[in-house]
Amino acid sequence: MITVQKNYVQPRRVMLAVPDRKPTLAVGQHVRIGTPLDAHGEHYATVSGTILQMLNHADETGRVLPHVLIDNDTKNTVEPSVSDMHITTRIERYFKPVRPLEQINYARLDTLIVDLVFFDEPFITVDKALLDTHHESILEALRALHKHYGLERCVLLIKEDEAALWESHGTLPVETVRVKPEKGVNFRHRIINEIFNGALKTRAPYNYLSLESMLKLREIVVHKRPSVINRVVVQGEAIKNPSVLFVRTGTLFGDILRIVGGYDTQKAITIHKNMRLQNRVLRNESFGIGHDFAGIYIQEHREREVYECIACGRCNLKCPVGILPSKIMHAVKHGIALDRMRTDLCIECGLCSFYCPSKINVMEYVKEGRALLGGKGRVT
Numbered sequence: 001m002i003t004v005q006k007n008y009v010q011p012r013r014v015m016l017a018v019p020d021r022k023p024t025l026a027v028g029q030h031v032r033i034g035t036p037l038d039a040h041g042e043h044y045a046t047v048s049g050t051i052l053q054m055l056n057h058a059d060e061t062g063r064v065l066p067h068v069l070i071d072n073d074t075k076n077t078v079e080p081s082v083s084d085m086h087i088t089t090r091i092e093r094y095f096k097p098v099r100p101l102e103q104i105n106y107a108r109l110d111t112l113i114v115d116l117v118f119f120d121e122p123f124i125t126v127d128k129a130l131l132d133t134h135h136e137s138i139l140e141a142l143r144a145l146h147k148h149y150g151l152e153r154c155v156l157l158i159k160e161d162e163a164a165l166w167e168s169h170g171t172l173p174v175e176t177v178r179v180k181p182e183k184g185v186n187f188r189h190r191i192i193n194e195i196f197n198g199a200l201k202t203r204a205p206y207n208y209l210s211l212e213s214m215l216k217l218r219e220i221v222v223h224k225r226p227s228v229i230n231r232v233v234v235q236g237e238a239i240k241n242p243s244v245l246f247v248r249t250g251t252l253f254g255d256i257l258r259i260v261g262g263y264d265t266q267k268a269i270t271i272h273k274n275m276r277l278q279n280r281v282l283r284n285e286s287f288g289i290g291h292d293f294a295g296i297y298i299q300e301h302r303e304r305e306v307y308e309c310i311a312c313g314r315c316n317l318k319c320p321v322g323i324l325p326s327k328i329m330h331a332v333k334h335g336i337a338l339d340r341m342r343t344d345l346c347i348e349c350g351l352c353s354f355y356c357p358s359k360i361n362v363m364e365y366v367k368e369g370r371a372l373l374g375g376k377g378r379v380t
C-alpha cells in the first residue's frame with residue numbers, strides 16, 4: 001500500500017489537451033486559471049501565465065491531439081469571468097445522473113452514491129492513507145452538494161473495516177453500504193441494483209462519484225473556483241518510489257517521474273492508466289496529466305507469451321466476471337469452438353495477465369477469442 005504523499009502544485013509548465021476542438025487562443029497570450037481554451041469553454045487553463053505553444057501532441061497512448069502549452073507565472077490569478085453559471089456548468093460535467101436517462105434533470109438529483117472502496121495493487125483506486133487524510137474534505141463536499149441539490153439520499157460505499165470512520169459524520173444525512181470486494185472492481189453494478197431494489201423500489205435519478213470527483217467537486221462547490229488539482233497515484237514494479245501526488249492538471253508526466261525518482265528498470269515498460277490494466281506500451285513521457293487521470297501503474301512490458309502455461313488456474317480464480325481465461329486461451333490456440341465461453345463478459349481488467357506466474361498475457365487471448373466471434377463473444 002502506498003503511503004507517501006507529495007505535493008507538486010506549481011509546475012513550470014502545463015500541457016493541456018483540447019480534444020476535438022480548435023483552441024481559440026494565440027501564442028503569447030496571457031491566461032488566468034479558468035480562461036477557456038476552446039469556444040465551448042469545456043477546457044480551461046489550470047495555471048495563470050503565457051501561452052508558449054499551440055501544438056499537436058501525443059497523449060500517453062500515442063494519440064495525437066491539439067494541445068496548449070502554458071508557462072506558469074505562479075501567480076494563480078483566476079479568470080474574473082468564472083461566474084456562478086460557469087461553475088454550475090462545470091459541476092454538471094461531473095454530476096451527470098446515470099439513470100433513468102429519460103428523466104435527466106440536473107436541477108434535481110435524488111440520490112448520490114460515492115464510491116470510497118479501495119483496492120490494493122494492481123488496481124489504482126482510493127488509497128487508504130488518502131481516505132484518512134481527506135475524510136473531512138469529503139464530508140465538507142457532501143454537505144455542500146446536499147445544500148446545492150437538496151439530495152434525498154446520499155450513499156457512501158465503504159469497505160467493511162472502514163465503517164467506523166464514516167459512520168461518525170454528525171448530522172449529515174448519509175447512509176453507508178459496507179462492501180466486501182473480494183474479487184475486484186466488479187461489485188458496483190450489484191450494489192447499485194441492491195440500493196435501488198431495496199427500500200426505494202424505483203430508479204430515481206442518481207449520480208455515481210469516485211473519491212477524485214468528490215475532491216474536485218469540493219474545489220468547485222465549496223471554494224467556487226475551477227477544479228485544477230489532480231490526485232495521481234504512481235505505482236508499479238518499474239517505479240522506484242511509488243507515491244500519491246497532488247499535481248496541477250496538465251503537469252507533464254516527465255516532471256512527475258523525476259519527483260518519484262524515475263524508473264526502476266532499463267527495460268521496455270507498459271503503462272496502465274486508472275482502474276484497468278490495459279497493457280499499453282508507454283509511448284512518451286511528455287504528456288500532460290488530464291482531468292480524468294487518477295493513476296498510472298508501470299511494469300516491465302509483458303509479451304503475449306513468455307513461459308508455458310503450468311495450468312495453475314490462478315487466472316480463472318482471479319477473473320471477476322467468472323469466465324475461464326486459461327480455457328479460452330487454450331481454445332484460441334487450438335481452434336476449439338469458443339461460443340460457450342462467454343468472452344463477451346470480459347471487462348478487460350487485466351487481472352488474469354497480472355497474476356499469471358508464467359507471465360502470459362492471457363487477456364490478449366480472451367480479446368482475440370471475442371474478436372473471432374465478431375465481438376459478440378457468443379453465437380446467437
Ligand code: SF4
Nearest residue numbers: 319346347349350352
Ligand atoms: S481481463 Fe477479462 S478474462 Fe481476464 S480477468 Fe479480467 S475479465 Fe477475466
Ligand code: SF4
Nearest residue numbers: 309310312313315356
Ligand atoms: S495463470 Fe497463467 S499459468 Fe496459470 S493457468 Fe492461467 S495462463 Fe496458465
